[in-house]
Amino acid sequence: MTDFEQQLVALREDLLRYARLQLRNATWAEDAVSDTLLAALAKPQAFEGRSQLKTWLVGILKHKIIDSMRLRKREVVLDGGSEDDGFDPLEHMAFKADGHFAQRPSDWGNPEQDLGSRQFMAVLDACTEKLPSTQGRLFLMREWLELSSDEICKELDLTPTNLYVQLHRARLRLRECLELNWFSSR
Helix, strand or coil: CCHHHHHHHHHHHHHHHHHHHHHCCHHHHHHHHHHHHHHHHHCHHHCCCCCCHHHHHHHHHHHHHHHHHHHHCCCCCCCCCCCCCCCCHHHHHHECCCCCECCCCCCCCCHHHHHCCHHHHHHHHHHHHHCCHHHHHHHHHHHCCCCCHHHHHHHHCCCHHHHHHHHHHHHHHHHHHHHHHCHHHC
């Protein structure tokens, strides 16, 4: 096994974790990662060393995930219940009737510094996995895959209003989870 192949094997688990977060299906995630690694192995000369290998692979993986989502956008996934009935209790607990926070958010210190922490990233990944599947998928499409709102709406046949509501709810849940599991424990 070459050094390049060993590096790919070492990064496989990280890629798989990202794909699972986005696709919410272990089989689809495995397929996307396998396609990514096969693409890298087919053209190793395409990696010119201008970035880290992981960054290059994540770029390929993003395209494979988008392809997978397009392929499966009409498939129905049964996960045991409806998560979007239009009512989010977290939203009602977090805000007063006048729209102000019910409780002032805690001081997060220096969030940019936390982004460099492996422990923080593990907590963020865990919080993202706890999101309802639709909210998690939309949040990751917007923030991780960096798709525009128009692209997401077109891809998933959503109205912009519905997208913004779902992203708002996802961010509220992530904030709550991070405050409980990261910022309050420091």
